[in-house]
Amino acid sequence: xxxxxxxxxxxxxxxxxxxxxxxxxxxxxxxxxxxxxxxxxxxxxxxxxxxxxxxxxxxxxxxxxxxxxxxxxxxxxxxxxxxxxxxxxxxxxxxxxxxxxxxxxxxxxxxxxxxxxxxxxxxxxxxxxxxxxxxxxxxxxxxxxxxxxxxxxxxxxxxxxxxxxxxxxxxxxxxxxxxxxxxxxxxxxxxxxxxxxxxxxxxxxxxxxxxxxxxxxxxxxxxxxxxxxxxxxxxxxxxxxxxxxxxxxxxxxxxxxxxxxxxxxxxxxxxxxxxxxxxxxxxxxxxxxxxxxxxxxxxxxxxxxxx
Ligand code: CP
Ligand code: NVA
Numbered sequence: 001x002x003x004x005x006x007x008x009x010x011x012x013x014x015x016x017x018x019x020x021x022x023x024x025x026x027x028x029x030x031x032x033x034x035x036x037x038x039x040x041x042x043x044x045x046x047x048x049x050x051x052x053x054x055x056x057x058x059x060x061x062x063x064x065x066x067x068x069x070x071x072x073x074x075x076x077x078x079x080x081x082x083x084x085x086x087x088x089x090x091x092x093x094x095x096x097x098x099x100x101x102x103x104x105x106x107x108x109x110x111x112x113x114x115x116x117x118x119x120x121x122x123x124x125x126x127x128x129x130x131x132x133x134x135x136x137x138x139x140x141x142x143x144x145x146x147x148x149x150x151x152x153x154x155x156x157x158x159x160x161x162x163x164x165x166x167x168x169x170x171x172x173x174x175x176x177x178x179x180x181x182x183x184x185x186x187x188x189x190x191x192x193x194x195x196x197x198x199x200x201x202x203x204x205x206x207x208x209x210x211x212x213x214x215x216x217x218x219x220x221x222x223x224x225x226x227x228x229x230x231x232x233x234x235x236x237x238x239x240x241x242x243x244x245x246x247x248x249x250x251x252x253x254x255x256x257x258x259x260x261x262x263x264x265x266x267x268x269x270x271x272x273x274x275x276x277x278x279x280x281x282x283x284x285x286x287x288x289x290x291x292x293x294x295x296x297x298x299x300x301x302x303x304x305x306x307x
Contacts, residue, residue: 005300006116007124010133010170018174020304024295025141032067039069040298045099046070051077051106052226056262057126057134060289061103068294092118101301107227122300129163129227135261136167137296138288140175142281143217146257154178156215156252158208159242159269161189164221164261173198182211184238208242215252219259220244220269245271249279259285
């Protein structure tokens, strides 16, 4: 039997495994779109632990597990003993004896690591303060679907150096594309995140327009992530010139795409004409959370399949 595989960071999967998951995503999505029943996870149970809010992550995992023939159980940590201080290690021991797979959305990355270290079943990071690997699976699949291989292309990240940005850094190293990053002073990407992923693909720009220049994909995220609400007013001032607007998109490649993990704030990190414009693929990107995570769950539970 192979060892339990977790997905706590994007780099928990090798480039070859990522390619496999993108290929399985295409097959699973095609089947779903043509109403073919595909139940490889019949009788399997996913437990989803949420310590932060969610629309896309909850629905895509819950619907995805049902569509693969399994069952998903939603747990808000506030309603569980975790919310009253039960040790993460103890919760992991118990929860992982009752299900086949666990997905966790929480604050500290160390919480998902502690859980995984005590879990009998695979653990998926559904967003922490540090990383959002499921989002980048969907984003890169969406790029490939629209434009072909991402290898050698240039992605521009304009905005906060947050969990989504940190995961893009890992993606650039794993899948060999260039990543231009621009964040306001004081909010720049942490050097240890760049070092950890292989700095050669990552370039930092003080001026967000320079990051956008020539990019094949321009992407951003909220200026204030969940858990950082106390910094909101300061962030609004600091990020003022980092809005992805039509002027910045005009500097990117002619066929550049715009992505945003959502939820978005029009008039803050992105202008309405960009997110609602022709280059934006945000709805396909959100939908692809469903398909990529189905392929991820299949891989974590069944390894490679030929079906
Ligand atoms: N993009 C994303 O993870 O959305 P939710 O917060 O709605 O899950
Ligand atoms: N960076 C955002 C992503 C939300 C899906 C946050 O952590 O709140």
